[in-house]
Amino acid sequence: MPRRASLTLGDRRESLLAQLRQAQDEVTGLRQEEEYLLLQIRQAREQVRYYEGLLALLRRDWGKTPALKALVRKLD
Numbered sequence: 001m002p003r004r005a006s007l008t009l010g011d012r013r014e015s016l017l018a019q020l021r022q023a024q025d026e027v028t029g030l031r032q033e034e035e036y037l038l039l040q041i042r043q044a045r046e047q048v049r050y051y052e053g054l055l056a057l058l059r060r061d062w063g064k065t066p067a068l069k070a071l072v073r074k075l076d
Helices: 009-062 068-075
Strands: none
């Protein structure tokens, strides 16, 4: 029977440390991506609020609540 090459304790430790560093780097990258996505969501919500405010102003200024398609046609 051929004997399997076994890793020494030091080799296993180094391998595990390398995997730990790789996992930590991945976690750091994912946290940065999460922060970026949260910023994108916050900006998108601000834009929605802004355009909803504009829509409310248009409806108020025109004295009625027309459908969105009608508002867009009037702006063209």
